[in-house]
Amino acid sequence: MQSRTTQVVIVGGGPSGLLLSQLLHKAGIDTVVLERQSRDYVLSRIRAGVLEHGFVELMRRAGAGARMDRDGEVHHGFHIAHQGQLDRINLAASAPGQTVMVYGQTEVTRDLYAARDAMGGQIIHEAVNVALHDLMTGHPYVTYVLHGEKCRIDTNFIVGADGFHGVSRKSIPADILQEYEKVYPFGWLGVLSETPPAAAELIYARHERGFALCSMRNARLSRYYIQVPLTDRVEDWSDDAFWSELKRRLPDQIGQKMQTGPSIEKSIAPLRSFVAEPMRYGTLFLAGDAAHIVPPTGAKGLNLAASDIHYLYEGLADHFLRGDDAGLDSYSEKALARVWKAERFSWWMTGLLHRFPDMSPADLRLQQAGLDYLFSSDAAQASLAENYVGLPY
Template identity: 80%
Template structure:
């Protein structure tokens, strides 16, 4: 068995693992990233693209933010459609000048791969049978199969950034791990189309037929979603049926001027809230979807992963460069405090804007009253804006 050593072994070659690897490399801390899929597969994932201020600064710090700054779009607000009208949340006004960056997660991942390549970073793809060993002992290590050969990596620490279905969280003993989950009774049917966005800023729509979202990747690439039952399948929906249903859920003025066209990607994503505690077990640290999932309504999934990476980067830098373990020791508690606040915000946004199957007429009136209150209260809009741009690290 081939054996080598590194300071931090990172399981998962998505944006979380790549960002941490890049930041640590720039600080002189050695890493190796293990990814189960091919690079093309990772880059083929279509994900969200609303980046908090903190994530934007991390990407710049990593040296992978130049294209984002050239091509990304800074958004100072977004709209909520309800009762046939559009109301705007002014992020810059209510969140002390902070904004969000619209830049696709696929592009973030591509930029991070290129940055890793430029620095000679180690990213091993198509690894199989990954097993984590001796997490509470003196010799933490990872074994796996790569290119048909058995391999072993000894590491001071292991970071599990391998997603909800990865091996890392499952390596924590069942009597230690606590899991909290809420599954929502609907999904989002999303399409990607080479069309101009419906509006310069995102539109979240609350409608009696269900939720809708108008988003974008750039001036000629749009991303749209509608709420659908979990029993639906993407192939059940023709492009024409999707556009018709989307327009029904939007104010008439928006629907009339919307550009439509063939979809280049179509899928249905279920919605869930999920948190695993603790986020550290011995030498293992969980990050991103390995530890928590949020419904996408509040645009918090990738951004929560970024805050995990911020805490881990600071903790590893303190440990390896200054001999201080406090940042790593406090990682789980600090990360989870921010995770639960983001879970609450994402749950609230989802509850505010979606039509739940068991809602009574009274429930619907209360939901509308919540929206009416939101746009009559400066304090309520400030709370929404502060959460949307991202709470402080």
């Protein structure tokens, strides 16, 4: 059996695991990242592309923000379409000094890989059968199999950033772990196309036929979504059918001028809210999707993982560099406080804009009243903007 030692093992080589590894390395703390998939597979994932102000600052702090700052698009607002009209949330007016950055998660991951490579970061791909051991002792270790050979890493701490289906959360005993879940009765059918965006800023649309979203990755790459029943399959939707339905859910001023083209990626994502508590078990710390899932409405998933990484980085740096465990001891409480606020915001925005199958006429009128109130109240718009750009860490 191959054996090695490091200060922190990070299970999961997505953007949150890579970001933590990069931040810790810059602080002089040794890490090893274990990833089940190949690098090419990780970089093929199509994910969110709206980064909160805090995430942008973390990328810069990690020394991985140069291409983001060059190629990303700073957005000062977004639109909500309803009843055939288009209303704008002005982030600059409602949340002074705060913006969001439109920059694809794939590009974030690519930049973090480049930063780790430049520093000689230890990333082990195609590590399978990962298992976590002795988490409640001062000597935890991780075992895994690499190309048929069993390996072991002894460490001080383990960070589980391996997603909803990973091994980390499952390593916490069932009588310790409390899980909360809300499953929504619809999904998002998403299409990526090499076409100019429908508008300069994102458009969230509420329509009697269901929700729609016009987003983008850059000036030549667009990402669109429509709400669909959970029974739908990707094969049920041709490109022509998708574009036709999307245009029906948008105001004419947007739909009629939209450029369409062949899809280069098409998928359906179910919507759920999920939180696992606590986010620490002995020497194991959960981060990102391993601990929580949010509906994509409002783009909080990746950004919520970033706030976990911020708290973990600060806590681990204090432990190793200053002998102070206060940050690690309070990690779960602090992270969960922000998690639940983001869950609330994503739930609220999902409820405001989607057509639920059991909505009564009264429900529909109340939903529209919510939008009418939003655009008649500076305070309501400020609250939305404050949550959209990201609550403070």
